[in-house]
Amino acid sequence: MTPPIKFFRAIIRCSKKMIKAGRGKTIDAVREVLDPPDVDMHALLQMRARANRSLDQVLGITSTFASEDERTHEEDIGRVERLLSVVNLETTGWRRLVKVADRSVFHFLPTSSCEFATFIRCVTFHTWVVGVLNPDDPHNRELQHVDLTVEQITNAIFEFSEHGQTNVSPTQIHNILGQWVTGREDDPDYRAINLVFPLYDKLWRLVAATVICAQRYPVSRNPLLDFCENPTRRQFAISMGGSGDPSAADVVNEVLRLYPPIEQISRPYGLPRWQAMLKCHVQTADIKAVQEYDEGGSRMPEPREFMPERWQNEIKPAMFAFGEGKLRCPAHGWVPAAAALIAAKVMDGIDGVRLRMERPSGGGDTRYNWEGWTVRRVR
Numbered sequence: 442m443t444p445p446i447k448f449f450r451a452i453i454r455c456s457k458k459m460i461k462a463g464r465g466k467t468i469d470a471v472r473e474v475l476d477p478p479d480v481d482m483h484a485l486l487q488m489r490a491r492a493n494r495s496l497d498q499v500l501g502i503t504s505t506f507a508s509e510d511e512r513t514h515e516e517d518i519g520r521v522e523r524l525l526s527v528v529n530l531e532t533t534g535w536r537r538l539v540k541v542a543d544r545s546v547f548h549f550l551p552t553s554s555c556e557f558a559t560f561i562r563c564v565t566f567h568t569w570v571v572g573v574l575n576p577d578d579p580h581n582r583e584l585q586h587v588d589l590t591v592e593q594i595t596n597a598i599f600e601f602s603e604h605g606q607t608n609v610s611p612t613q614i615h616n617i618l619g620q621w622v623t624g625r626e627d628d629p630d631y632r633a634i635n636l637v638f639p640l641y642d643k644l645w646r647l648v649a650a651t652v653i654c655a656q657r658y659p660v661s662r663n664p665l666l667d668f669c670e671n672p673t674r675r676q677f678a679i680s681m682g683g684s685g686d687p688s689a690a691d692v693v694n695e696v697l698r699l700y701p702p703i704e705q706i707s708r709p710y711g712l713p714r715w716q717a718m719l720k721c722h723v724q725t726a727d728i729k730a731v732q733e734y735d736e737g738g739s740r741m742p743e744p745r746e747f748m749p750e751r752w753q754n755e756i757k758p759a760m761f762a763f764g765e766g767k768l769r770c771p772a773h774g775w776v777p778a779a780a781a782l783i784a785a786k787v788m789d790g791i792d793g794v795r796l797r798m799e800r801p802s803g804g805g806d807t808r809y810n811w812e813g814w815t816v817r818r819v820r
């Protein structure tokens with residue numbers, strides 16, 4: 442008979458293997474977690490809703506991110522497509538958005554100093570709500586202080602996103618967003634929070650990471666500033682320098698590769714118990730790790746370095762920042778240009794003369810590249 446100690450060691454070895462098996466780090470494994478073959482839409486939505494239970498419980502979110510209902514999914518995708526069709530780069534909505542982003546930066550620039558991340562959250566939230574969710578308002582509208590300020594609301598959303606809870610009650614958040622997001626006559630019962638979280642939350646993180654990369658790697662400054670001056674689809678894609686210089690699109694792609702706003706996606710599989718034992722109950726797609734490989738599955742040279750020019754190679758880096766397959770982000774074609782626009786307006790506003798960005802004093806590794814940075818007015 443196996444002595445008990447050996448038996449327990451065997452169990453620990455087996456569980457370690459199972460945990461490892463549950464983390465997809467290769468392109469095929471990540472694809473299989475995000476878009477498993479033979480799993481229908483309903484089952485996929487069910488898995489995601491199960492992983493996102495706190496969205497509904499804490500924030501009262503009822504969108505497809507927290508629902509297993511296929512009809513909710515279809516309606517939400519339709520809503521996003523309609524919203525984005527008004528602000529895509531060829532429209533007057535986009536030209537209006539450019540002005541809104543400009544004003545939002547101006548509005549939130551500090552009179553003396555502020556935390557960089559707080560500033561970016563306010564600017565992105567304001568641009569998103571006034572520029573995208575309220576397309577019929579005047580572009581120079583400012584969100585009025587009702588009950589809580591933009592900074593307080595964005596802090597509450599950040600707290601929730603980081604720790605799964607916030608001290609601000611969902612009712613208070615719904616009331617305020619209900620007043621700020623107008624023009625929903627066709628859809629009066631749809632909660633405004635569904636149009637804000639998690640959509641804006643991912644956008645501000647990308648904007649923040651982009652501004653920091655532009656600050657740290659001068660090669661990415663000019664493409665973004667050129668796009669700021671001429672915010673067209675053509676300008677977004679072309680490189681203005683010599684051959685090998687990156688375009689604004691290359692810069693944002695490289696930011697998404699190294700700093701994906703969603704680093705991992707976990708899906709709790711509703712497998713029968715015996716299969717769950719073999720396959721692991723929760724499968725995780727490690728997006729940040731797999732983006733160190735190229736599309737062909739080879740690990741890239743210097744995968745942790747910021748090198749936007751690698752996007753000009755024939756074989757591109759693997760990109761899963763927007764998910765994969767049936768649940769892939771419907772905003773993936775719009776988000777990079779929108780993030781580049783807001784980031785470039787911020788860089789234009791913090792000109793280094795009247796205002797400048799200051800690095801965290803301690804140095805050292807932080808979870809996010811924007812942690813500890815501040816914006817300071819030069820006296």
Ligand code: HEM
Pocket residue numbers: 475489505514517518521524525640641643644647701702703706761762763764765767768769770771772776
């Ligand atoms: C940096 C910004 C963004 C990133 C990185 C991002 C990333 C993602 C990812 C990874 C998913 C897949 C989730 C999953 O498989 O469970 C997703 C889904 C989704 N995203 Fe985004 N997203 C961003 C911004 C946005 C924005 C601005 C919108 C709205 C305009 C949006 C709308 C959606 C919707 C509706 C889904 C659900 C798709 C479905 O269920 O079929 N996203 N996004």
